[in-house]
Amino acid sequence: MAAMKQRSATRVLTGTRIRERRLALSRRQADVAREVGISPAYLNLIEHNRRPVGEELMTRLADVLHVPAEELAAGREEARIAALREAAARLPEALSDGPAELEQAPEFLARFPGWAGVLIATARRAEGLERQLVGLSDRMTQDPYLLATLHEVLSAVTALRSTASILAEEGEIPPDWRRRFHANLDEDSLRLSQTAQSLVAYLDSFEADGTIFTPQEEVEAWLAAGAPEIEAPGGPLVSDAGRAMARDHQARMAAEAAILSDEDLAGAAGRAAGDPLQVAALLARPLDLVMRRLAALRPAGFETAGLLVCDGSGALTLRRPAPGFPLPRPGDACPLWPLFQALAAPQTAIRLYLEAPDGGRFHTISYGTRSQPEGIDGPVLTRAQMLILPAAAASGGPVIRIGPACRICPRSQCPARREPSILATS
Numbered sequence: 001m002a003a004m005k006q007r008s009a010t011r012v013l014t015g016t017r018i019r020e021r022r023l024a025l026s027r028r029q030a031d032v033a034r035e036v037g038i039s040p041a042y043l044n045l046i047e048h049n050r051r052p053v054g055e056e057l058m059t060r061l062a063d064v065l066h067v068p069a070e071e072l073a074a075g076r077e078e079a080r081i082a083a084l085r086e087a088a089a090r091l092p093e094a095l096s097d098g099p100a101e102l103e104q105a106p107e108f109l110a111r112f113p114g115w116a117g118v119l120i121a122t123a124r125r126a127e128g129l130e131r132q133l134v135g136l137s138d139r140m141t142q143d144p145y146l147l148a149t150l151h152e153v154l155s156a157v158t159a160l161r162s163t164a165s166i167l168a169e170e171g172e173i174p175p176d177w178r179r180r181f182h183a184n185l186d187e188d189s190l191r192l193s194q195t196a197q198s199l200v201a202y203l204d205s206f207e208a209d210g211t212i213f214t215p216q217e218e219v220e221a222w223l224a225a226g227a228p229e230i231e232a233p234g235g236p237l238v239s240d241a242g243r244a245m246a247r248d249h250q251a252r253m254a255a256e257a258a259i260l261s262d263e264d265l266a267g268a269a270g271r272a273a274g275d276p277l278q279v280a281a282l283l284a285r286p287l288d289l290v291m292r293r294l295a296a297l298r299p300a301g302f303e304t305a306g307l308l309v310c311d312g313s314g315a316l317t318l319r320r321p322a323p324g325f326p327l328p329r330p331g332d333a334c335p336l337w338p339l340f341q342a343l344a345a346p347q348t349a350i351r352l353y354l355e356a357p358d359g360g361r362f363h364t365i366s367y368g369t370r371s372q373p374e375g376i377d378g379p380v381l382t383r384a385q386m387l388i389l390p391a392a393a394a395s396g397g398p399v400i401r402i403g404p405a406c407r408i409c410p411r412s413q414c415p416a417r418r419e420p421s422i423l424a425t426s
Contacts, residue, residue, distance in 0.1 A: 016047035016071050016110040020067045022047075036060040051396040081105050084116060086358055135169075137407070149199045157190035160185065160246060218242030219249060222320055227253075255291060260285055274301045276365050276387055277349055287367050291387045295320050305389055308339050312382035321390040324360040328354030332405035333415040342368035342384035353399045355393055357410050361391035361399065 022032055037060065045051040053061070053072075062069035085107045109116045128182070138310040163184050167173070221236035222228070230237055230246050237243045264283060270412075272278035278292040295307035306322025314333070321327050333340075336350045346368040354362045366385035403409030406419050 004382055006389045007207045014053055014072065018053070018065070019047035020110050021067055021072065025065060027065075032064055033060075035064045048378055057229055081109060081356065083120045083123070084109060087119055090328060100188060109124060138211050142189075144262060146199075147301065149195060150296075152195045153192065156188050156195060160192065163188065177353050198234040213283040215241035215245050216317075216319075219245045223249075223320060224247050253296060253319070256289060256296075260293050262297055265290075265293050265297055269294065269301050271298040274389065288369050288383075288385060290386055292365060295387060304391065307385060308337070309385040310343070312343065314340055314343070317383075318385075322362065322390070324356060324358070324390075325362055325388050326356050326358075326402070326404040328405035328408060332400045332407070334404060334406075334409065335418070336400055336414070337386065337403045338364055338400075339384050339386035341384055342366035342386070344368075346370045346382065346384075351397075354402045355399050357401075357403050363391045365389075 022029065027048070029043055030040045033040040036043075036057065038057070042051065046053055054158070054177055055275040058069050058072060065072070071233065088102060088105070105292045122366055163181050167178075167181055168186075192362070218236050218239060220244055222230075222242075225236060227246075227250065228235055230243055230250070233351050235247055260283065265279070268279045268282040272282060276291055276294060277287060280287045283290065292307065292309075295305045296307055304323050306325055307318065307320040309314060309318040310316050310333075316333060319327060328334075331406050338354075342348070342350055347370075348368070352364055352366070354364055355409050356362070364386050366384060366386040368382060370380055370382050372378050401411060401414070406414075406417050407419055407421060409417075412421070
């Protein structure tokens with residue numbers, strides 16, 4: 001169904017562009033049809049998007065209309081159509097006079113390409129500003145260096161205020177105490193000046209994108225870079241905690257690769273038609289192991305696979321993002337993710353389709369496990385993971401509309417919302 005809609009949008013755009021170009025030249029339909037060697041009735045069907053246009057006929061039409069053939073073709077505009085629809089979907093209905101006519105996006109692009117470009121550029125700029133707002137908000141609330149620096153500023157200001165109050169009081173102060181208070185003023189004012197300079201320089205760096213704040217983010221950046229040498233200078237692993245976590249993860253990956261080799265996994269993935277459960281059945285290996293290995297190796301059929309892992313508290317312990325899947329910064333998540341349902345139903349595979357705020361759809365497999373590493377008297381540890389794959393065009397079943405964390409999710413009507421969003425809601 002989705003593929004048919006896409007082809008329909010392509011025909012609409014092609015016919016519309018031909019009609020708009022003819023009208024711009026003030027040419028009669030009958031004259032253009034005669035010059036290209038078709039009947040006026042057939043050209044009318046083409047312009048109303050009821051007949052496809054072959055390559056040879058497209059070339060003749062382009063010659064008669066004095067325009068390059070690619071300007072009449074629709075394929076080159078599909079990305080701009082998608083961008084227009086995305087821009088309309090992001091605009092809150094409360095700020096408009098009603099829902100946008102999404103089915104008219106191809107015709108709007110054909111008739112007003114300049115205005116369409118302005119709308120797309122504006123939407124992309126707004127999206128960039130939203131990302132910057134989210135980044136700044138996270139840094140203001142989670143960055144330990146910023147919090148410590150602000151505390152140092154407040155401490156220096158309080159010390160200066162206290163010393164100044166003593167000196168301003170009436171009464172004689174012994175010379176040795178006065179010298180001591182003056183020395184304290186000099187020391188605290190110097191500390192405040194240096195700290196304020198550092199704080200200003202740090203705030204100026206907020207415009208830089210991709211800054212890493214936590215050891216977990218260091219490890220995620222390290223994995224995204226292909227897991228290079230842990231001690232490599234200039235890499236994402238800058239803290240001792242980040243390097244320790246990377247070593248632990250590297251050891252786990254090596255152990256799991258020894259149990260399930262790359263060759264065996266790639267062979268089974270090629271026969272399983274994108275189904276992780278079939279891969280696990282073919283290899284006679286646990287599903288959670290297969291899911292982790294698929295996300296790490298990304299063999300054929302799983303090239304864009306992402307993986308989320310959480311512990312029994314719901315805290316994310318590993319994030320390997322899939323393209324387009326909305327992820328918050330560490331420490332927060334969408335409560336509607338099937339990942340958390342798997343915690344309550346261990347040893348049961350849960351398949352659900354998810355829809356991101358931008359309209360992207362994903363096929364997810366979630367699976368929870370329980371273990372007692374310290375024996376029968378030890379604690380029960382629960383872990384869940386969710387494999388994320390792009391949804392096929394004809395995917396069926398119910399779809400759950402998810403987002404990143406509530407604080408940065410634009411879905412105002414979500415039943416699981418726990419706090420207002422800092423973004424404009426829709």
